[in-house]
Amino acid sequence: MNFELTEDQRLLRDAVGRLMAETYGFEARRAHAREPAGWSAAMWRRYAEMGLHGLLVPEARGGHGGGGVELMLVMQALGRALALEPFLAGAVLPAAAIEQGGTPAQRAALLPKLADVSLRAAIAHAEPGSRGHPTDVRCTAYFNGNGWLLKGAKQPVLQADGADLLIVSARVSGTRFDPDG
Known part of the structure; x- marks a missing residue:
């Protein structure tokens, strides 16, 4: 090596x-x-x-x-x-989340704006009581025909106060600690 x-x-x-x-x-x-x-x-x-x-x-x-x-x-x-x-919460993590979890259209639209800072984003992933566990997601999302509805709480959301975009983790299937939900 x-x-x-x-x-x-x-x-x-x-x-x-x-x-x-x-x-x-x-x-x-x-x-x-x-x-x-x-x-x-x-x-x-x-x-x-x-x-x-x-x-x-x-x-x-x-x-x-x-x-x-x-x-x-x-x-x-x-x-x-x-x-x-x-830097980590406001630049690195949002870009990584979009790169790894965004659709091709989202990556094309959002990543250049994050890179040139014309867009500020924040990650809403941590939940009360999750103690930093990455798959402890209780917030759920479901599509109602017009758009996605979220149910749950996120805290803390670092840099949310200045963000133009919130990237919210939510479960669409599976149970609380399911890594694929």
């Missing part, structure tokens, strides 16, 4: 690390925390300009086409700076 970073991965690591080192000192972080959202909209745009919001979005959909290693490199740099921006 080869554990060496590729040239592109080294460039990504260095670019994000440099951005954070140059712009995210303690005083800047303190100022970001005082912003209305509790994080910096300007830094959010800087991440987008670097293509970070499209990190896991396929290149054909306007993204970087990266994978786990690229995500790890970005998350290390953000973590080192104690970045406040909701």
Whole structure:
């Protein structure tokens, strides 16, 4: 196995690390925390300009086409700076959910917008009492002829307050812990 970073991965690591080192000192972080959202909209745009919001979005959909290693490199740099921006909850998870669970039409329409930050999305998956179990979904959905109706509760929904789109997990078949429902 080869554990060496590729040239592109080294460039990504260095670019994000440099951005954070140059712009995210303690005083800047303190100022970001005082912003209305509790994080910096300007830094959010800087991440987008670097293509970070499209990190896991396929290149054909306007993204970087990266994978786990690229995500790890970005998350290390953000973590080192104690970045406040909701990168995982507001960029990575919504893109991954749409890529893995969306229809071809949804992927074509939504992924480019997530990558260029013209759309903000949030994941509504956690439920009261689920304790983080990924298949503990009690929320149900059924089609009534006009559209889908949801019944259940989701909490917490990170970044829901600023989202244009909520991606809600719901069971259409099976029982509470069924991974295929």
